[in-house]
Amino acid sequence: MLYESFNLEEILFEKNIGGNDCFLESVICLLFGCYEFRKSFSQHIDTPHTCYPKCISCCLVSVYKSVMTSKTLDVYNLRVRLSTVFKNKSLFQQNHKSDAIECLNAILNALHCKQIGDTSEGINESALNENCRSSCISHNLFSLGVIESYQCECESQSQTEWDYSNYCQYFNIADILSQADLKKSKNLLIVPIIKLKNYKNDANCDLKGKMMTSLQLKLQTAEVDCCSRDNCKKKKSKISFSLPKPPSIYLLNIIWESDEVSHLDSFIATISITESITMKEIYGNSTSDIYNLRGILFYKKSHYEYALRTDNFWAFKGLGEECGWYELLKETTIMNYHPICLVYERSLESYILKISHSDLLELEKLACECYFYENKINEDFYNDFLDDCTGLFNTRKKKSSSNNPITESPKITQEDNYESQHQQKNLEIIDKRIKEVRISEEKKSNPKPSDNLETKKPLSKSETKQSNCNNIEKSSNNDPVFDEKKNVNQKSWKCSCGSENLNDWDICPSCQGLKPGIQGWVCKFCTNINNDSEVRCEACFSYKNQNSQSEFWKCSKCDSFNTGSKFSCSKCKSMKSQVSSKPANVAYSGVRYPKNNIRKS
Ligand SMILES: [Zn+2]
Ligand SMILES: [Zn+2]
Ligand SMILES: [Zn+2]
Ligand SMILES: [Zn+2]
Ligand SMILES: [Zn+2]
Ligand SMILES: [Zn+2]
Ligand SMILES: [Zn+2]
Structure with missing residues (x-):
């Protein structure tokens, strides 16, 4: 049995945009990231589930199915079910902070209860300690x-x-x-x-x-x-x-x-x-x-x-x-x-x-x-950057050995280029921080009343996050679940192609056009947004004017990329006429939405 045989692609999911379900999303991803769990769970799915409303166990089945078929992680229904079941215990409520470990235990308990025919979904304490002889996934694995x-x-x-x-x-x-x-x-x-x-x-x-x-x-x-x-x-x-x-x-x-x-x-x-x-x-x-x-x-x-x-x-x-x-x-x-x-x-x-x-x-x-x-x-080291990650590594690409045109240019220069860019950015962050320490020391030794750090201090990243996570609390709507979803949909922008897009998305998924006000150009291959001054994409090194549809075509039989001058696929020898009409970049990226549209919590 090969225990380590799955690809990163299988476990990198699109996260629920705008939600504050990180405790649940993380737990689900860790469970599904385990080979043994996925193996057992996919067998478990075969038995039909007929309860209405869907129990925690059935909701988890739905989450699993959507992850495996569309690589989309949507925990919304599971979250609602958890908050309903644990209402009296005040756990997993929409307007409360939830604990991921408690959530993990709740899910494992629910799977156990379902197996022994207890309908409490984990509320019934005596059912939790009833021996199931390892017949449930939870006891069988954990x-x-x-x-x-x-x-x-x-x-x-x-x-x-x-x-x-x-x-x-x-x-x-x-x-x-x-x-x-x-x-x-x-x-x-x-x-x-x-x-x-x-x-x-x-x-x-x-x-x-x-x-x-x-x-x-x-x-x-x-x-x-x-x-x-x-x-x-x-x-x-x-x-x-x-x-x-x-x-x-x-x-x-x-x-x-x-x-x-x-x-x-x-x-x-x-x-x-x-x-x-x-x-x-x-x-x-x-x-x-x-x-x-x-x-x-x-x-x-x-x-x-x-x-x-x-x-x-x-x-x-x-x-x-x-x-x-x-x-x-x-x-x-x-x-x-x-x-x-x-x-x-x-x-x-x-x-x-x-x-x-x-x-x-x-x-x-x-x-x-x-x-x-x-x-x-007296302030977070990392607080005033645009993303909630450092951005040091998010352009790192696979050293692919396939006949993908993007990686055909010499590997060494790409790697060197990447390393120097990455070190440069790294040094910039550290340098900026060290300078701030010096400035603050100078200020302390030479204080001016107008330069009060406290009043000038911008809203830090963590505080912004905090307020985002808690925005449901402030809402007076008596249906917080509905309000949360509606809130996200309200913030949108209309693309020149007619599509309505979420505000978090900088690129239109339909036409790959940029959101008004965003400067730069969108790479046709990896959807990275680049500075207008750059000739090549910072992330994948493709040229700005490279036309994906005429210069490259994707073989419909084996998914290989071929240069436009070729009439048959270099790998499987199929003729070019069999090529799908989809633009190559959409097929290549393989994700539902452009890469830049990552969730901002
Ligand atoms: Zn969060
Ligand atoms: Zn069920
Ligand atoms: Zn059990
Ligand atoms: Zn004794
Ligand atoms: Zn558009
Ligand atoms: Zn690119
Ligand atoms: Zn082919």
């Missing part, structure tokens, strides 16, 4: 039946098993952060990046991959002040663990004491993640099967994002194709996302997160710069 054995100093013994409805191991991140030393990171600030290769100190990068060792130690030394014998004088029991029936998918929930997390702590927590683990290492008495990191749930100021891995590449908002661990770390460090849940899948061979020592040190230095910037300026 069941974490850890057995704790207590051995008191008085020699008496007892055993207890974790709740049947528990699918998560918990880990307190303080166990890692308490080992970090801020001074070590600070020392990096004065080391130039080019000297990091020969830097002898590990700084805090020695915590790389240490999370599981830390959890293991915690479990091995677990003790509790109790005894099964009531009249025991010692009441001091050692706990040993065993996991006789290991899960296929292992969930680790990372506990943070506060939502206010510094860039440096986010960075250290993320590098401490262990990429490949076994249940035997953690629980002692269990299988030595390998479990590899498949996904990470990140959190930042009431917003969730997810990262999913395919082979050595990571999919994450703001990352282009072929982004690895280095790019993900850099993006999450600058954006200050911290990991709150890890998803591991059973696999055949262990996987290694590839990153060089000097790259790690460079990122720790960066995290430290962000940290000091925020302490000095």
